[in-house]
Amino acid sequence: MPTLTKLYTMQEAAQHNTKEDCWVVIDGKVYDVSTYLDEHPGGDDVLLATTGKDATDEFEDAGHSKTAKELMENFCIGELEEMPSPAIPELEIVSKNRTKDISQKLVNLTKQYWVVPVAVVGMSVVTGFLYLRRK
Ligand code: HEM
Known part of the structure; x- marks a missing residue:
């Protein structure tokens, strides 16, 4: 029984x-x-x-x-009595941190490689200027 x-x-x-x-x-x-x-x-x-x-x-x-x-x-x-596992809140914290990490990395990359978009824009302006002058 x-x-x-x-x-x-x-x-x-x-x-x-x-x-x-x-x-x-x-x-x-x-x-x-x-x-x-x-x-x-x-x-x-x-x-x-x-x-x-x-x-x-x-x-x-x-x-x-x-x-x-x-x-x-x-x-x-x-x-x-078994207490519920704290695993789920911990996972939430990890995922939030990961999103923060990715956006922080993007900001850092933009700061590091700002020369690239500036050079592309500069080259476009020069090419456009030369093209217009030839006409
Ligand atoms: C239902 C719970 C408990 C029962 C029935 C119990 C029973 C006993 C018994 C019969 C002894 C004599 C030695 C032996 O036969 O092993 C003993 C010794 C002892 N118990 Fe417990 N005990 C309990 C819980 C605890 C707890 C939680 C602690 C510690 C925080 C503790 C600490 C000690 C110590 C330090 C001795 C050694 C005393 C000496 O040799 O001078 N006991 N206990």
Whole structure:
């Protein structure tokens, strides 16, 4: 039978940051450790210090035993909700910059090669002048 997993945002989990009401997020799962704070061998302060952020690294760094990992399942209340990827806004910024780059390059080229159109116009004027004089 499928089980329903409750989803929480990090913002929601971060609000539970007191000794009476403490949630920690480890490896995408949300744990309510309020009743375990006083019993935690690592102390309650370390747990309270990790509220509002992903505590996976801190949990792994402490080198928890298999028993600790089994015990933590008792406190699991749900999972962390995936946030939408920021990839699309980033792409927009890149494309805007690219358009800017191209127009800037055109301006630079025009500045660099202004002699070419001036020479063409000059030669046309001289040719026209000579042509008219021959008539
Ligand atoms: C539901 C979450 C957690 C449970 C059930 C839990 C449980 C335990 C247990 C049973 C121990 C004793 C050693 C062992 O068996 O590995 C322990 C030690 C420890 N824990 Fe946790 N822990 C949790 C989360 C955390 C987090 C998030 C941190 C770090 C921010 C942390 C830091 C520590 C430290 C530093 C020790 C070592 C204490 C010592 O050896 O002096 N724990 N924990």
